[in-house]
Amino acid sequence: xxxxxxxxxxxxxxxxxxxxxxxxxxxxxxxxxxxxxxxxxxxxxxxxxxxxxxxxxxxxxxxxxxxxxxxxxxxxxxxxxxxxxxxxxxxxxxxxxxxxxxxxxxxxxxxxxxxxxxxxxxxxxxxxxxxxxxxxxxxxxxxxxxxxxxxxxxxxxxxxxxxxxxxxxxxxxxxxxxxxxxxxxxxxxxxxxxxxxxxxxxxxxxxxxxxxxxxxxxxxxxxxxxxxxxxxxxxxxxxxxxxxxxxxxxxxxxxxxxxxxxxxxxxxxxxxxxxxxxxxxxxxxxxxxxxxxxxxxxxxxxxxxxxxxxxxxxxxxxxxxxxxxxxxxxxxxxxxxxxxxxxxxxxxxxxxxxxxxxxxxxxxxxxxxxxxxxxxxxxxxxxxxxxxxxxxxxxxxxxxxx
Numbered sequence: 001x002x003x004x005x006x007x008x009x010x011x012x013x014x015x016x017x018x019x020x021x022x023x024x025x026x027x028x029x030x031x032x033x034x035x036x037x038x039x040x041x042x043x044x045x046x047x048x049x050x051x052x053x054x055x056x057x058x059x060x061x062x063x064x065x066x067x068x069x070x071x072x073x074x075x076x077x078x079x080x081x082x083x084x085x086x087x088x089x090x091x092x093x094x095x096x097x098x099x100x101x102x103x104x105x106x107x108x109x110x111x112x113x114x115x116x117x118x119x120x121x122x123x124x125x126x127x128x129x130x131x132x133x134x135x136x137x138x139x140x141x142x143x144x145x146x147x148x149x150x151x152x153x154x155x156x157x158x159x160x161x162x163x164x165x166x167x168x169x170x171x172x173x174x175x176x177x178x179x180x181x182x183x184x185x186x187x188x189x190x191x192x193x194x195x196x197x198x199x200x201x202x203x204x205x206x207x208x209x210x211x212x213x214x215x216x217x218x219x220x221x222x223x224x225x226x227x228x229x230x231x232x233x234x235x236x237x238x239x240x241x242x243x244x245x246x247x248x249x250x251x252x253x254x255x256x257x258x259x260x261x262x263x264x265x266x267x268x269x270x271x272x273x274x275x276x277x278x279x280x281x282x283x284x285x286x287x288x289x290x291x292x293x294x295x296x297x298x299x300x301x302x303x304x305x306x307x308x309x310x311x312x313x314x315x316x317x318x319x320x321x322x323x324x325x326x327x328x329x330x331x332x333x334x335x336x337x338x339x340x341x342x343x344x345x346x347x348x349x350x351x352x353x354x355x356x357x358x359x360x361x362x363x364x365x366x367x368x369x370x371x372x373x374x375x376x377x378x379x380x381x382x383x384x385x386x387x388x389x390x391x392x393x394x395x396x397x398x399x400x401x402x
Contacts, residue, residue: 001025001052006062013263014097018059021094024087025052031081031091036340036358037074045071048081048091055098064102072099074354076347077214078308078340083315092313093259096213103216116215119346123175124207124224130179149387155183158401161193163200169284170232170277171199172245172254175207177379184379187401188246188281195288200240204231208250213260214345222264225257229270236273243277244284246397248378249345251280252313280310281397282319282377290327296402300372301332304396305362305385307378308340320377320396327400332371339365343384355384363388375399 003022009015031048032038038047045054051072058064072095079092108116122129136143136151143151169192177184189199205228213221232243245251258275261267304321311317317338321331342348342358363385366374374389375396376382386393 001027001056003056003059005059008062009059009101014101015059018055018094018097018101021090021097022052022056022059024085024089025049026087028086030084030086031089034080034084034338036076036078036080036342037354039339040354040357041074043071046074048075048085048089051075051095051098052089052091055094055101058098058101058105064105066106069102069106069108072102074351076308076340076342076344076358078344079312080308080338080340083312083317083338096216096218100216100218115350116346119349120212120215120217120220123211123346126173126175126178126206129175133179152180152383152386155181157183157186158190160186160189161198163198165193165196165198167197168200168235168240169197169242169244170205170235170240171201172205172208172228172243172247172250173201174245174247174250174379175211177247177250180383181379181395184246184395184397187395187398188244191293191397191400192284194293197241197284199244200235202231202235208245208253209260210249210253210345213253222260225260225271226264226267229257229267229274232274233270236277240277242279242284243274244279244281246281246377246395247380248280248282248307248310248314249380251278252309254278255314280314280316280377282310282316282323283314285323285397285400286319290323290400293327293400294402295327295400297328297330299329299399301330301369302399303332303334303366303369303371303374303391305334305341305366305374305376305381306337307376307381308344310377311338320375324375324396324399329399332366332369335365335368336361337365341381341385343378343380345380348380348384356388359384359388367391 003019005015035047044050054068081091137154140151207224209221209224255278258272261271341362342355348355373392
């Protein structure tokens, strides 16, 4: 697909990159069959191919309208289309650029601006988010049911292991996960401790940058990335084996640091090194000897929901299943594993009706074989799915720390 850039965009990095990315599309339409929003809306403009055409039109005319903004907003950024695409289209990167260019050209209603800025402000500040969440948990019994379901219950936490191993990996604690599901990273620490690995947390590191970046605040997102690189750099120089995340949404962002800062002369090399060290915790466990763990595998059948960030972003669709099966767990059959659960970061808040329909479809696909629990790999998916089922929804790493 050839793009004739508008003069205002011809000499810009974003315009040139978007044009190059758009050229990979061959109009085949294979992506429509695996796009959750197209299957939900049945509108070509809510498919990857349709959104690519909308972005192309903006690149060539230099203009965009509210309709273009609406259809780009409706994208989950699940990247299922990238797994399907026969020509290697990097749709997620193109969408991020397209959204930012639209944001510069189309003024949002005041309420939308307030909501989006509030999400960026609160979610990227773990201490503030934890304060807000704690208040919600204290008031949870008195809240209306619809709101109560969105506030996760407080988790009971197990002791952290002492840092006493030569093998050391940095861990991104995360912003939402550290407050809403802190048991996940404690389980990760305990499991890796039994495997002879100590996880090291650097307090100056914060949000991975995904919240700001995917809400079209690219400069703020890149600042988040630079802050994390600065926070980790001394530990990297001292020989940290890896930088891990137990939230796959953060894992895929860490893997993209090198790409996102490739044009930053001060940070390009450091960002590339961080991306080379970045691993989702599933990628760590896949290489370790699990026979060292004492497990309770007699818990019934587990329905595994592999988040889009892991299966499409990191291209690891079967890794969690392989680890759990190797550990001796019994897995339940599931359907339509490639489709998104509807969480997608802030999507479940900003596009709630669509998100809830996709969630209900995913719950149906996960529970058809009557599992005893659902295991996932991302905090957003975990919280989102738990709102719609009485089955326990846990991070899979917790199953390895009975």
